[in-house]
Every structure is written in C-alpha cells, then in structure tokens.
Amino acid sequence: MTAPWRRAVLLLVTGCLVAAGTAGCGDAENEHNPPGANARVGPVLIRYAHIAEPPDGPWEPGGDAPFYLWLFNQGQRADRLIGAETTVARSVDIVRADGTARGPVDVPTGKLIELEEGHTHLLLRNLSRQIRGGDYVWITLRFERAGEIALQVHSQTPTYVEDATDAPGLTSPSPGG
Template identity: 75%
Template sequence: MAAAGCGATQGEYNPPGANARIGSMLIRYAHIAEPPDGPWEPGDDAPLYVWLFNQGQRPDRLLGAETTVARSVDIVTAEGSTRGPVDVPVGKLVALNDERPHLLLRGLREQLRGGDYAWVTLRFERAGEIALQVHAQLPTYVEEDATEAPGLTSPSPGS
C-alpha cells in the first residue's frame, strides 16, 4: 500500500490552508504564514494569505477581516502599507500573498506556532461575511537541495 500511495501522489501539491465558499466567492488556501525562525510572538504582525475566486455574475470586493487573536486585521500592500479594499473581478483568481496585497494580523495577542489555528472572519461587499478557522503554516523554509525532489520542502526539525 505504501508504494501505491507514493506513486499516486507524485507531482501533486498539498497546499496549506482553509477552503470555503460564501455565495459565489470561493476562498482557497487561507493560512497564516509561519516565520522561518520560530513562532509568531505576542505583539508581532503576521501575514495571512488567501486566494479568492469570484464565480458570480458581478464583481465583488474584500472589504476587510477581523480576528480575536490580533488587535486588528488590515489589507496591506506587498510592502506592508495599509490600503483599501481588494477588487475580486468575475472569473479571475486574486491571490493575496507576500508579493501582492494581502491581509496582516497586527499586534498578535498570543503566540502562534506552526499548526495552531485561529478564527478569522472575512468580509465581502456582496458575498457577505464568513468565519474560517485558519492555521499558522508549518515552517517549510528549507533550501531546495535539502529535499529529494525540486520544489518540495521538508518540515522543520522538531515539528
């Protein structure tokens, strides 16, 4: 069985994060990034990444988010400056990640380790609000040659 399992998953990607749907909005891979040098500590700002896909007939916008584990959640630019809502056009994938606008949990109230979960509510102009249980991603920051296959990563020691 192990051999069959290995062959069946070769080349597949098991992405992190929570997946959900509210109205015509698909939410994929929602997760809190884990820093390479340990857990997020109280007071830290932690990025939250998510992909959005609008299957509706009209454009929508991500207006904001909130959580109890941080003082606030802001939509920020790739550089970390606060910005306004994010447009989610019909039929187009909008990836909110480290190189683009994304969500930032500002002023964490508690430590978040890789694998910990936090409730985050996303608020859309048309689709409404949805609460997701998102996890802090397990650290996967390793050099590419440290794994057997290009593009794959290994969990950090001790996790």
Template identity: 75%
Template sequence: MVWGATGCGTNGNDYNPPGANARVGPVLIRYAHIAEPPDGPWQSGDDAPLYLWLFNQGERPDRLLGAETEIARSVDVVDADGTARGPVELPTGKLVELEKGRTHLVLNDLRQRVRGGDFVWVTLRFERAGEIALQVQSQIPTYVDDDVTGVPGLTSPSPGG
C-alpha cells in the same frame, strides 16, 4: 454569517491544497493560511501575514472589505510594501492572489503566541457575498536546521525545539 472549515477528502484521487478552503456566495476562498513563522513561533505583539486566493464565480464584481480575528488587535489589507490600503476588488471570473510580494492581509499586534501548525479563527467580510468565519492554520515551518535537531534532515519548528 457562514462558517467554513478545512478538511480532507475521502477519495484518494481528491486534491486538497494546503490551507483553508471555503465558499461564501459565489466567492471561492483557497489556500488561506498564516505565513510560516520566520524563526520560531509568532510572538505576542508580532504582525503576521495572512495569505489567500479569491475567485469570484458570480455575475457581478465583489470586494473583500476586510477581516477580523480575536487573536490580533486588528487585521489590515496591505500592499506588497506593507502600506495599508482599501478593499480588494474581486472582478468576475478572475483569480485574485493575496500573497507575499502582493496585496495581502496582516494580523496586527498578535495577542498570543502562534506556532506553526496552530489554527485560528478569522472572519472575512465581502461587500456582496457577506461574511465567513474560517479556521486558518499557521503554516508549519519547512526549514531544516541540523544543528538544532542533531539529526540530519529532521525539521525543527523553532530553535532549541
């Protein structure tokens, strides 16, 4: 198993995209994050989408077989409409975007509350590249609700917050 983590570069010219970034074998993992909670924290029992981009730099195709995490009952690979599907093909030299409106992962039946900004461990399993555990952040809400905060333009992570 390979352990991955997120981090910031020390050079001001480095570009560090949002989300967890890692590598397992020849597979690059970019922008891994749990979708922004829609109107407050994800609650226990909710299903939360997990998005990421994968790029296989290897000479042979690979497949994302699945994922697991202790904070959810299960993790499924689903189509854009939420229908469970099988593994995700990772051809060589092609970007595969697992995101809203496309195939992506879903953390089913969360076992705990997950707020925007929280980090959770998720293990991804690949057919050839193996496994990697990475710390994935729940996206920090970006919406503005002037009525809740009372201050124009101040972001509120949840109603009443």
C-alpha cells in the same frame, strides 16, 4: 518559477476552480488537498487561506503575521473584500506588498485574485498571543456583496532541512565565519 510556468499554473488552477466549484481539482481516486483553509461564501471561492510560516520561531505577541489567500468570484457581479477580523490580533488589515495599508480588494468575476507574499495581502497586526507553526486561529472575512464567513486557518508549520549541504550549489558554512 518562470513567468510562462507561473501563468500556466494559474490558468490550470483557475480552470479547475471554475470547472469544479468547491470540489477542487481531482477525482475520487486522486483527490487534491491544498494547504490552507478552503471555503465558499456566496459565489466567492476562498482557497489556500493560511497564516504565513513563522520565519524564526513562533509569531510573538505584539508582532504582525501575514495572512495569505486566493479568491475567485464565480458570480455574475463583481464583489470586494472589505475587511477581516480575529480575536488573536488588534486588527486584520489589507496591506500592500510593503506592509502599508490600502483599501478594499476588488474581486471581479472570473479572475483569480492572489493575496500573497510580494503582493497585496492581509496582515494580523499586534498579535494578542503567540502563534506557532501548526496552530489554528479563527479569522472572519467580510465581502461587500457575498457577506461574512468565519474560517479556521492554519499557521503553516515551518519546513526544516536537517542537512542541506548535499544539495547542489549549497556548501557548509565556514568555521568561525
């Protein structure tokens, strides 16, 4: 997505979050059901909370799984995401895009915070069990001011393409190569 389009989408999502509170965007005839868990703790809206799609099969015990979500603070005072925990991993760490640990995440008022691939996000470290696409796990988020909330989050189901060779720009692999 190009930068101007991404900015327009972010402004639209932010406007919908502000205008609709926890209801999301849409009306009775055309409800929008975004992927991932959606919740509210105090004035902080949590949107699109999900475990990343497993790339090549399920997330295996001992491995790490990225956890993504968006935050929007409707309150009068800034808050901070200070941590998270789950029973399916040794820890849930707040990490930079490269996977190195970092501290809490500021959640200022009126600003959309995207904790997602390529940016700061959460990482379930040293999984205690296998997590397949489509599985649900409980993760508790802790905020400095808003408090705690437990969410049942979904591990995204992988999207498979049966035959993408008809798509523009894609070709079949060469035999033997």
